[in-house]
Amino acid sequence: MGSNITEMLRLRAQIVSEALSRTVFSEKSDIPALLRLQEAMAHGALGGGKRLRPFLVLETAGLFGVVESQALPAATAIEMIHCYSLIHDDLPAMDDADTRRGQPSVHKAYDEAIAILAGDGLLTDAFTVLTAPGNYSADVAAALVHELSRGAGSAGMVGGQMMDLYPGTLTEDEIAGIQKRKTGALIEAAAVMGGIIGRASEDELSRLRAYAASVGEAFQVVDDILDVTQSAEALGKPAGADDEAGKATYVSLLGLDGARDRVGLLTKKAEEALAPFGERAVVLRDLAHMLADRSH
């Protein structure tokens, strides 16, 4: 690979974590209940993670010469949305997960009511970050809010979670439809948000969306593959959990080899979408390969 992608991800994850912490505690409260809420939000937002969505915002903005500090608020906002979704997904009424990234999930570390509110708080505050004076000009801010809320809302991520909980016929189309909303929509939003900050053309935004759509689907297929091939320790969550829950996965439908083929095809499509950006897109290309080849 042309870039040290793993190291770049690690460094940027650290920068994003610091920005998340600053944001959650930006008005650190001296009221005990509010401080507890902020701590629960931090617990849900700061437990590690690849910070893939923020990385995409930073890198796609970088294609257009946008410096990291300028893309960072949008990167922070989308990660707040991602983290809220994990907090709510872990709730007993949803996936009922006691742990997340090897730590107690928020409703286990605090309680259910606090987990619901911490999620609501992260979700709502993300839009405050995007529109805070000084972060973005009004036209960019409004476009970012629209892109992020579309990706995260009932037609996007929330709708995907609903389809995942109440699946219909488990055809390949339906599995792809769930994935496209549940994880794909927010990954697309991330890539497009970077383009919006960089004032990309409509054609460039379409290419970024196509890149992210392929990367997002490949990411999910790899997740499904790892769920059946990796140990719980390597994953930081119970292995085979999807299968046990009777959930639709790419592996249950395509088989392991078929799923691996699909990853290869999607990675090629991701590269093709980036073609006009040439050498500037080396990191995004490497990212697609790294995500396809990852083992956890």
Next chain:
Amino acid sequence: MGSNITEMLRLRAQIVSEALSRTVFSEKSDIPALLRLQEAMAHGALGGGKRLRPFLVLETAGLFGVVESQALPAATAIEMIHCYSLIHDDLPAMDDADTRRGQPSVHKAYDEAIAILAGDGLLTDAFTVLTAPGNYSADVAAALVHELSRGAGSAGMVGGQMMDLYPGTLTEDEIAGIQKRKTGALIEAAAVMGGIIGRASEDELSRLRAYAASVGEAFQVVDDILDVTQSAEALGKPAGADDEAGKATYVSLLGLDGARDRVGLLTKKAEEALAPFGERAVVLRDLAHMLADRSH
């Protein structure tokens, strides 16, 4: 009163309900799970209610000559936020309410997971409405998103709900602090959002905020009074529920007479804030009086 405020509220509530229905079903899904999500969102958004916050948006925008149709998307968005908060507040882990406005709450009519997602969907989609192309110019849209997300987020409504669930010392200051966040912040946002659409000056926005702060606190004091003086039937929820739950209320702290005095004082303050708007503000003045004198 100089206006038929009750009739105006009723008419506008109907217009807002229709706008909410159009918004929730704007992309009516043919995927069963997504249609079910939209129906659950509609159940939570369309069960009646005074539509006080949308009314404030429409009326404060009207002070500046903004026509109803132009303020309607913002009015719809803030009601989506209000309704999401009711859906989540009713959850078993929160207030555990089986009914809302005489109907089954969303988690009773559907299930807990759907109620969580319906709330998340309404909350997120509200920001899509504010930034949808054609609704507002970018500077107005960005300001609306900022005002609404601040009022609804961890420093506003979500924080107030957290303080309500985990109260500290039940002094008058603390009760006021809970109210100011839990219900006051969104009522303030409503009044200010109308001003933003009307391109009000900073001084005018401050006056609208002061008006709404007084009306919002008076509204809560009256709620507390009604909770101990009215029957369950008249309220549409169990009477004395606050007292039973050991919650801090204005009545438990100030007594009935003290609470009534406070309503009078706050209504006077609300009128004073409107003084510079003269006759244009007659409906807002009548609203303050009507809310103070209401019996349900």
